[in-house]
Amino acid sequence: MKIIETRGLTKVYGSNGNAVHALRGIDLDVESGEFVALIGPSGSGKSTLMAILGCLDTPSGGGYALDGRQVEKLSGSDLAALRNEKIGFVFQQYNLLPKATILRNVELPMLYAGVPRKERRQRALELLEQVGIPQKANTLPGELSGGQRQRVAIARALANRPALLLADEPTGALDSKTGQEVLALFRELHTQGNTVVLVTHDPAIAATAERRVELYDGLILHDFMEKAA
Amino acid sequence: MNTSGAFRERLGEAWTEIRENPGRSFLQALGVMLGVASVLGGFSISDSQRQQSERIFARIGGIDKLNVLPTDTVYQGTPSALHTANLGLRLDDAVEGGQVATAKAVNATSVMKQARARVRSEFSDQERDVSGIGADYVAMNGYEIEQGRDFSSHDYATGAPVAVLGSEAASVFFPTGEIVGKSLRVGEVPVTVIGVFRDKSFRFREGQQNIFAWRNRILAVPSLLVAARMEGDQYHRLDKVTFRVPDLAAMADFSRELTSLVTANHRLQNDFRLDDVGKRMERQRSQGDVYNVIFMLSGVLALIGGGMVNVNVQLASLKERVREVGVKMAIGAPGREIFKTFMTEALLLTLLGSAAGFVIGIIFSWVITKSIGVPLSLAPMSFLWATLLALVFGFLFALYPAAKASRQSPMEALRYE
Numbered sequence: 001m002k003i004i005e006t007r008g009l010t011k012v013y014g015s016n017g018n019a020v021h022a023l024r025g026i027d028l029d030v031e032s033g034e035f036v037a038l039i040g041p042s043g044s045g046k047s048t049l050m051a052i053l054g055c056l057d058t059p060s061g062g063g064y065a066l067d068g069r070q071v072e073k074l075s076g077s078d079l080a081a082l083r084n085e086k087i088g089f090v091f092q093q094y095n096l097l098p099k100a101t102i103l104r105n106v107e108l109p110m111l112y113a114g115v116p117r118k119e120r121r122q123r124a125l126e127l128l129e130q131v132g133i134p135q136k137a138n139t140l141p142g143e144l145s146g147g148q149r150q151r152v153a154i155a156r157a158l159a160n161r162p163a164l165l166l167a168d169e170p171t172g173a174l175d176s177k178t179g180q181e182v183l184a185l186f187r188e189l190h191t192q193g194n195t196v197v198l199v200t201h202d203p204a205i206a207a208t209a210e211r212r213v214e215l216y217d218g219l220i221l222h223d224f225m226e227k228a229a
Numbered sequence: 230m231n232t233s234g235a236f237r238e239r240l241g242e243a244w245t246e247i248r249e250n251p252g253r254s255f256l257q258a259l260g261v262m263l264g265v266a267s268v269l270g271g272f273s274i275s276d277s278q279r280q281q282s283e284r285i286f287a288r289i290g291g292i293d294k295l296n297v298l299p300t301d302t303v304y305q306g307t308p309s310a311l312h313t314a315n316l317g318l319r320l321d322d323a324v325e326g327g328q329v330a331t332a333k334a335v336n337a338t339s340v341m342k343q344a345r346a347r348v349r350s351e352f353s354d355q356e357r358d359v360s361g362i363g364a365d366y367v368a369m370n371g372y373e374i375e376q377g378r379d380f381s382s383h384d385y386a387t388g389a390p391v392a393v394l395g396s397e398a399a400s401v402f403f404p405t406g407e408i409v410g411k412s413l414r415v416g417e418v419p420v421t422v423i424g425v426f427r428d429k430s431f432r433f434r435e436g437q438q439n440i441f442a443w444r445n446r447i448l449a450v451p452s453l454l455v456a457a458r459m460e461g462d463q464y465h466r467l468d469k470v471t472f473r474v475p476d477l478a479a480m481a482d483f484s485r486e487l488t489s490l491v492t493a494n495h496r497l498q499n500d501f502r503l504d505d506v507g508k509r510m511e512r513q514r515s516q517g518d519v520y521n522v523i524f525m526l527s528g529v530l531a532l533i534g535g536g537m538v539n540v541n542v543q544l545a546s547l548k549e550r551v552r553e554v555g556v557k558m559a560i561g562a563p564g565r566e567i568f569k570t571f572m573t574e575a576l577l578l579t580l581l582g583s584a585a586g587f588v589i590g591i592i593f594s595w596v597i598t599k600s601i602g603v604p605l606s607l608a609p610m611s612f613l614w615a616t617l618l619a620l621v622f623g624f625l626f627a628l629y630p631a632a633k634a635s636r637q638s639p640m641e642a643l644r645y646e
Binding site: 051076077084112114 | 235238242245246249552553556559560561562563564565566638639643
């Protein structure tokens with residue numbers, strides 16, 4: 001089953017004379033359970049593609065179906081609901097809410113989804129256990145190390161059992177050892193059946209994934225699949 | 230969205246936001262505080278003043294009175310036969326006034342004839358005002374008997390030579406304290422003292438003189454005694470007739486009918502005036518209303534000024550919170566959820582500001598009323614008004630920043646540094 005299916009996806013910023021073509025026609029299919037790395041130098045359009053795949057932005061042209069739903073015509077609040085239900089984001093800067101406890105950060109997507117309080121709490125605690133920091137539930141993000149914060153962010157991303165886990169340079173702000181641990185966590189999530197799309201400029205990190213999609217100048221340059229071992 | 234749970238979550242979040250930013254929250258709530266304090270303070274000061282004057286009117290026997298008083302008639306040249314034939318205000322006016330069709334609304338009547346006489350007792354000899362009174366005068370003027378007894382209807386009907394003294398008059402003429410049963414000479418008429426009125430005292434402000442002191446000087450005798458024995462007036466002329474009309478709506482009809490009756494009795498001469506105490510009170514009250522409007526207006530201005538400050542502070546703080554909004558949107562918060570979060574925060578701040586405003590307002594009005602020496606009275610309505618106004622303005626001025634926050638593009642909000 002296809003989680004991501006794009007056809008001729010384009011994105012143009014600005015207009016007429018100084019228009020910037022960030023994406024020039026992307027055809028990308030990602031099957032359920034895949035671990036894909038989107039790789040490319042800055043300016044290649046990978047951030048734009050990631051924003052569109054994450055339903056944070058809409059394409060200028062072409063079509064995009066997420067988990068079978070056509071998204072290019074959806075309104076802002078429908079997109080919000082779709083993000084809530086289908087996508088888990090992990091950002092380079094963690095993007096945790098600094099004034100909310102770890103537990104609340106993880107609960108938040110479930111709050112927006114209308115999950116009852118008790119169930120929310122229980123699932124959040126389970127998720128924290130799963131990412132390996134069960135004892136920090138009532139601390140604030142500021143009291144955690146970078147690696148721990150990224151684990152919380154991953155727990156939050158998993159809260160609503162998303163169809164797609166979208167990670168944007170998730171190790172960019174971490175030292176290499178912690179970075180490796182976080183990547184190991186992504187691999188583990190992948191083996192558990194989650195679909196992961198990881199955006200990076202670092203070929204070494206991209207090598208973690210079994211499939212690498214290389215972008216250049218708004219087009220797909222290579223789409224390389226490793227043989228399953 | 231699970232509604233009650235979500236609201237509680239938002240409330241908790243708003244509280245955290247307010248607690249974590251005390252300086253900013255204080256600035257935002259300042260306008261609300263001043264506005265609420267001003268509305269509340271204004272209301273309670275003018276209400277305290279009003280209640281104080283109502284207390285006075287209650288002491289003099291209520292405000293539902295219609296007084297009929299003689300006035301000077303201006304003669305041009307020689308008085309005409311009509312002028313000469315006019316007997317002026319007299320007992321017949323009071324009696325007939327109580328019999329007109331609309332007099333059903335009248336539940337008490339009093340008459341009074343003032344005279345000046347030399348009054349002598351064993352201990353004292355003074356020139357005094359003597360009040361010839363009749364009908365319900367004692368009750369209608371808020372007098373109570375402390376010693377002895379009140380006049381009986383028989384005393385009034387026969388003009389019996391009896392007197393009731395005010396507390397001051399009693400102490401002047403009978404300093405020994407033995408009063409009831411003693412004799413006085415009023416002019417040339419010997420009278421027996423049958424009672425003493427309770428001392429009346431009312432100080433508008435603490436430490437001021439007793440504004441009812443003159444009422445304690447009263448020396449009351451039946452009005453017929455004054456008319457018949459002291460003045461030899463067979464028409465029983467009066468200085469004041471008072472009707473009590475508890476139903477203020479019936480007052481207008483009654484005073485119209487009374488005017489035409491008395492005018493006819495007085496040979497069509499306009500030698501009297503009606504003084505509607507209720508209406509006079511209402512005029513005084515409307516002065517209080519003017520103050521209420523002024524204070525309400527200054528409260529509204531404070532709320533508008535505060536609201537503008539609020540909008541600016543919110544917009545400035547929005548810059549700090551763009552990223553937070555972006556994150557929430559990315560994990561699935563719809564625009565309306567962001568909107569509700571900001572509105573909840575603003576309204577919670579308004580309520581907290583109102584509570585602080587109550588305290589400031591109460592202290593403020595306590596200090597003012599204390600300094601003018603009036604007991605403080607807090608009108609429950611003023612709390613309601615103040616909160617209502619604060620909420621309305623708090624709501625209106627929160628709309629713009631909340632809408633602005635909720636309409637951001639999640640993409641741009643996330644990229645914002």
